[in-house]
Amino acid sequence: MRLDTAEATLDVAHESFPVDGSFTISRGARKTAEVVVATLRRGGHVGRGECVPYARYGETIEGVMEALRGMAGAVADGLDREALQSAMPPGAARNALDCALWDLEAKRAGKRVWEIARRDPPAPVPTAFTISLGPPEQMRRKAARNAFRGLLKIKLGGEGDLARIRAVREGAPYAPIVVDANEGWTPDTYAELAPELVALGVLMVEQPFPAGADEALATLERPLPVCADESAHDCASLEGLRGKYDMVNVKLDKTGGLTEALKLRDAAEAAGFGLMVGCMLCSSLSIAPALIVAQGAAVVDLDGPLLLARDREPGLLYDEAGAHPPSPELWG
Incomplete structure (x- = not known):
């Protein structure tokens, strides 16, 4: 148009x-x-x-x-x-x-955006809830308060990470867990922590090494699956991830919008990557288009509005079914 x-x-x-x-x-x-x-x-x-x-x-x-x-x-x-x-x-x-x-x-x-994009009408999507980086006891308390959630995403950063995950698991004994190292690990850190985290029930680590310094992933044994975040931006970056990453995190702020995000989603799936759809710290207006990309994704991390003290009005509905599609008044 x-x-x-x-x-x-x-x-x-x-x-x-x-x-x-x-x-x-x-x-x-x-x-x-x-x-x-x-x-x-x-x-x-x-x-x-x-x-x-x-x-x-x-x-x-x-x-x-x-x-x-x-x-x-x-x-x-x-x-x-x-x-x-x-x-x-x-x-x-x-x-x-x-x-x-x-x-x-x-x-x-x-019309609704998904009609124009020729996609199925979106359903509510269960989303991870992020536990931000902190001392182990603080993270344990926050995990305990959120143990009812379907997936916890734990922010890590290097030294002391094993103690943090042990504390989180103590606070939430049964919750599925993924972790985000935010480029804070080395290959030695991964080799040391991966078996321990797998034993603690961690399902995946997001971007353990700095983007541009992740070649070790091509030869490193990966008992803990690895998801590309900072290393994955748009379709042009996909080829460089082969053999190093098991999953790709699609974020609209990296792809440059919904148009490229839908292309990256389709290309990543066709290339055999697992799909994660994530977000930045944002309001419901950012999450609304990402919900279209997130349909059927293995890991959905669209909790930005849940981390705010105040969202915009109208915002998205979050309940036990997850994040619901936006009203036309919000977006799309």
């Missing part, structure tokens, strides 16, 4: 949401979720998309907003989703605009 010249406008805004307590990974702690929202308007229709700039990839709030504002002229000239893929590189800024284009198209057509 092409937008009519002069009728399409783009607004860009920075929004902040308080975290429930704090959220800590190996790179630091955060007390707010900082997002950028792209809003497209045409006549009486409005489309929105949210992204989370990530310093790990050299992104800043200011830089992403500047990149989006630079697209205002192209939007007015009729930019569509297909042209956007070559007009902007993968990353947070393109994600916000791509999702806003999907939302606007759905609003104008009077």
Whole structure:
């Protein structure tokens, strides 16, 4: 769909949401979720998309907003989703605009996004709940409070990780567990911890080694399956993961939007990778399009709004069935 010249406008805004307590990974702690929202308007229709700039990839709030504002002229000239893929590189800024284009198209057509994408209507998706990095006893208490959840994702960071997982398992004896090392391990760390974590019932580790320094995975025995996160961005990065990773984590802020995320999902499955769908620390507006990608995924980690003290209104419904598809008022 092409937008009519002069009728399409783009607004860009920075929004902040308080975290429930704090959220800590190996790179630091955060007390707010900082997002950028792209809003497209045409006549009486409005489309929105949210992204989370990530310093790990050299992104800043200011830089992403500047990149989006630079697209205002192209939007007015009729930019569509297909042209956007070559007009902007993968990353947070393109994600916000791509999702806003999907939302606007759905609003104008009077359809849901999954109909336009020719996908089955999404069902509620059970999601992991993240236990952020901390002292073992603190992580044990948080695991105990969340032991009822269908999957716990545990943030790790190197020294002391075995004690942390033992504490989490003590707090949640029966909960399925995956762990995220956030590039904080070495090959020796993996070789030492993997058998112990498998014995403790851990199902998978996400990105144990730094992206660009993960060649050891090609020759390392992997008793604990390994999922690519920082090493996996879009379809172009997929070939470099073969033989090193067992799973791929698809995140819209890495792929640059729903358009490429759906392509990466399909390509990863066709290549034999297990599928994980994840998110940044964000509001329900970021999660809504990811739910389409997450249908049938082996691991779903779309708990961003659950980690906030306040989500946007209307937000997504989370209950015992998981994260429910968005209302049209929210997105899509």
